[in-house]
Amino acid sequence: MQQPLILAPEKKRSQTNTSDEKTDQTQSHTNGISGGKSATTPQTHRFDLDFTQSVINATGPKASSRMRKVMASLIRHVHDFARENEVTVEEWMAGVEMINEAGRMSTDKRNEGQLLSDIIGLESLVDEITYKLATDATDAPTSTAILGPFWRANAPARKMGESIVHNIPDGDHTFMHGTVMDYLTGEPIEAAELDVWHTAPNGLYEQQDENQVDFNLRGRFTTGKDGRYNFYCLRPTSYPIPYDGPAGKLLQLLDRHPMRPAHIHFIVSAPKYKPIITQIFDRRDKHITDDAVFAVKESLMVDFLRRESDPKADFELPYDFRLATFEDAKKNSLAGTTEESASFGADVVHGSGGH
Numbered sequence: 001m002q003q004p005l006i007l008a009p010e011k012k013r014s015q016t017n018t019s020d021e022k023t024d025q026t027q028s029h030t031n032g033i034s035g036g037k038s039a040t041t042p043q044t045h046r047f048d049l050d051f052t053q054s055v056i057n058a059t060g061p062k063a064s065s066r067m068r069k070v071m072a073s074l075i076r077h078v079h080d081f082a083r084e085n086e087v088t089v090e091e092w093m094a095g096v097e098m099i100n101e102a103g104r105m106s107t108d109k110r111n112e113g114q115l116l117s118d119i120i121g122l123e124s125l126v127d128e129i130t131y132k133l134a135t136d137a138t139d140a141p142t143s144t145a146i147l148g149p150f151w152r153a154n155a156p157a158r159k160m161g162e163s164i165v166h167n168i169p170d171g172d173h174t175f176m177h178g179t180v181m182d183y184l185t186g187e188p189i190e191a192a193e194l195d196v197w198h199t200a201p202n203g204l205y206e207q208q209d210e211n212q213v214d215f216n217l218r219g220r221f222t223t224g225k226d227g228r229y230n231f232y233c234l235r236p237t238s239y240p241i242p243y244d245g246p247a248g249k250l251l252q253l254l255d256r257h258p259m260r261p262a263h264i265h266f267i268v269s270a271p272k273y274k275p276i277i278t279q280i281f282d283r284r285d286k287h288i289t290d291d292a293v294f295a296v297k298e299s300l301m302v303d304f305l306r307r308e309s310d311p312k313a314d315f316e317l318p319y320d321f322r323l324a325t326f327e328d329a330k331k332n333s334l335a336g337t338t339e340e341s342a343s344f345g346a347d348v349v350h351g352s353g354g355h
């Protein structure tokens, strides 16, 4: 049962609030009832704007400063959204039910909440905010792209030159190779790890498909002194994100398709270097300009080349990864890139996330 909002006593709040909030203490707190103004005050808005501030002011003194700031902003935007669109109780309930259904559908193999956020472009935007460097230099580090919900921790460590493909004889087998290097010096990076994953030609990741062997089309490769890597994979195909749940329903309501252009995912990490989570995209894919989750960047588009005289591959894909040391990344980071976001990235890379 929803608890009624109880405002903390004025005195206690004025001891702990920021200067912005102190100013707001002078406003009346009518808790959503438009009765706080004198009868002669001209009505400037159909809804009581003081209500939003009273909800923000309910935050207690033990909330962290980041939590206080982010939630105040969220409350303001969500309230403005509701007022601007005059959201009805039925529409709000449909939204709540969509979130509940996403929760019920989510398992260790399916992350419907993330899918919902992806189809409105939020993961891509947050990725850009977190990792974009202030410099527009052409020798910038490899761009990042969203992680997506299908990464798995602890993919098998494989030897250079091995294939990540099992029991898929009729795919477009591809030899991928390149160097992991420092983006400023061009020096090869030793002991860099490439964690790679992609879908089978049926459009499914192995954890979605009982006919694929465990960890199919996944692997981790570690570079030697020369920073070079090479392995066999498939030239991937475009595929639909899962659309049998709320994310699919929302796509349908928005008259949108669920397709992602063909891509390969990577997490590239190395000692002293800022890890990157990224994807590379087949430039020739027909969905290259209308990715359902808005993750494509020009610099991440690649060309698959025909490979002659290799019985194990029809295509070849040369690609170098450019990493920045933590120090260089910090120097060039946009204001607003926080220590917290960097340490969360490290958690993902070191295996505490994923399924």
Ligand code: BEZ
Pocket (backbone or CB within 6 Å): 115, 118, 146, 147, 148, 149, 150, 241, 242, 260, 293
């Ligand atoms: C993916 O590329 O694996 C993916 C990304 C976002 C939503 C669904 C799938």
Ligand code: FE
Pocket (backbone or CB within 6 Å): 148, 150, 263, 265
């Ligand atoms: Fe993917």
